[in-house]
Amino acid sequence: MTAPTTLLIVDDEPEVLETLQAYLETRGYKVFGAAWAEDAVRAYQKERPQLVLLDIQLPDSSGFEVLRKIRAADPKAQVVVMTAIHDLSLRQEAFSLGAAAFAFKPMEVTSLDRILRAAVGQDPSRNPENRRSVMILDDETEIRVSLKFYLIGRGMDVTVAATAEEALSLLRSGRAKPNALLLDLDLPRLSGIEFLKLVRQMHPEIAVIVLTGIGSGSIQEAVERLGVRQFLHKPASLDTIEQALHKAFSA
Numbered sequence: 001m002t003a004p005t006t007l008l009i010v011d012d013e014p015e016v017l018e019t020l021q022a023y024l025e026t027r028g029y030k031v032f033g034a035a036w037a038e039d040a041v042r043a044y045q046k047e048r049p050q051l052v053l054l055d056i057q058l059p060d061s062s063g064f065e066v067l068r069k070i071r072a073a074d075p076k077a078q079v080v081v082m083t084a085i086h087d088l089s090l091r092q093e094a095f096s097l098g099a100a101a102f103a104f105k106p107m108e109v110t111s112l113d114r115i116l117r118a119a120v121g122q123d124p125s126r127n128p129e130n131r132r133s134v135m136i137l138d139d140e141t142e143i144r145v146s147l148k149f150y151l152i153g154r155g156m157d158v159t160v161a162a163t164a165e166e167a168l169s170l171l172r173s174g175r176a177k178p179n180a181l182l183l184d185l186d187l188p189r190l191s192g193i194e195f196l197k198l199v200r201q202m203h204p205e206i207a208v209i210v211l212t213g214i215g216s217g218s219i220q221e222a223v224e225r226l227g228v229r230q231f232l233h234k235p236a237s238l239d240t241i242e243q244a245l246h247k248a249f250s251a
Contacts, residue, residue, distance in 0.1 A: 045073060
């Protein structure tokens with residue numbers, strides 16, 4: 001029998017803590033709870049859970065301070081940060097401190113379950129054949145990781161790559177079979193446009209959404225000639241990216 005995944009939930013709202021604990025225990029987790037930063041650090045040191053679900057706003061300290069102490073004690077700690085404050089700078093700080101994933105409250109518990117499973121390397125869905133598959137190619141770690149876990153939470157199968165060469169290797173080996181590709185154009189070595197030309201030869205059926213900080217009209221025209229119909233400028237909201245993907249899937 002497989003041992004349950006151990007999880008420490010750190011949140012000072014009793015109803016949130018109780019609701020999450022009750023649901024996640026039905027999903028096979030062994031859950032510990034803490035409402036204070038000091039208690040959270042002690043609980044982590046005692047239980048050494050496989051995962052930590054950490055709220056940023058705590059009554060006695062910042063959740064980021066808890067994250068620093070946990071990562072100092074165990075650099076491999078898998079910490080998922082959650083907050084009700086919709087501020088992208090918080091996401092940047094969380095990833096700079098080593099968070100495995102970041103999510104904004106409120107979140108459906110089923111989405112949270114998928115994110116937690118992915119964070120410990122488990123298949124986040126029991127029906128993988130029904131999932132839409134996405135590849136994210138972007139050399140910015142924060143964008144790759146935040147998009148990956150957001151889309152996993154929305155029920156998608158996600159593969160990430162930091163370079164065009166890595167993405168090509170995944171596609172050629174068959175380890176990635178995406179329905180859609182989120183593509184940054186400003187990449188090291190092989191550019192996004194050169195990569196796109198190769199993808200069009202290999203897999204013309206993949207829907208491509210460009211997500212880039214490059215604003216040139218001539219570049220947009222160049223990717224449109226390669227069959228790209230959706231061109232998003234950074235920073236695009238997570239909702240906007242999700243809507244673009246659903247549009248691509250239904251095309």
